[in-house]
Amino acid sequence: MSTRPYRSSVREQAAGLTRTAILDAAERLFAEHGYARITIVRVAEAADVAANTVYAAFGTKAGLVVALMERGAAEPAIGRALDRVSKAADGAEAVRHAARGTGETVRRHVRAMEVLYDNERADPLIAEAVRCADDLQRARLGEIADRLVELGALREGIGRAGAADVLWYYLGQSSWRRLRRMGWSWQRAEEWLASQVAMALLRP
Structure with missing residues (x-):
């Protein structure tokens, strides 16, 4: 029996949780400190992920705001x-x-x-x-x-x-x-x- 579908599901779930953590962190930081003062690196630190993970998922700070709207x-x-x-x-x-x-x-x-x-x-x-x-x-x-x-x-x-x-x-x-x-x-x-x-x- 192949475990590939199960592993794929686990990866998708983990990716979803990571995305939620990033958006939650960005929303809080933007609201508390202002959009202009927050960097991708700071969002990544607050979400406990690498900055490259944020860049890969959202591209830019503006991309984070768009994702929050969505x-x-x-x-x-x-x-x-x-x-x-x-x-x-x-x-x-x-x-x-x-x-x-x-x-x-x-x-x-x-x-x-x-x-x-x-x-x-x-x-x-x-x-x-x-x-x-x-x-x-x-x-x-x-x-x-x-x-x-x-x-x-x-x-x-x-x-x-x-x-x-x-x-x-x-x-x-x-x-x-x-x-x-x-x-x-x-x-x-x-x-x-x-x-x-x-x-x-x-x-x-």
Whole structure:
């Protein structure tokens, strides 16, 4: 019996753990000390790997930031929220699930998002990652707008595109970050943003 598939699986698992350790270290160091002050060598030391391992996996510091964005984009809470929205019985329920899901995602990845958006001008690769992150979130919020249309929940005169814009305005990254910087709790921010979306979009 060949042990090759087993060994391959073990190697893949080890590589995944190493990648996670590197990203965790990079996220923490960038958030605590600033993107500009951190080197690949320092990330490697914090992750207890060789610098060449970091270079091989991510290429550059900007590559690390892009990978952090991609990890956030794959957050399971996003899929769960979209599933709940798709099963919502009315617009108010859909909006509550949308606010809760976006809030949960931002909360889990807030440090990575701060690094990404605060360093948008530091490297063209990061700027492109910001555009991709925004486009992806707008697309997902567009799915929520589609559901509100299906439910017949929108105010007269508001169509799918307008609903998507309002969702982006209130539930996009910048709104959560701004409220948090003002000292709001996650719960307060979630409830307020959900109420604003409901007032702006839903039939009375």
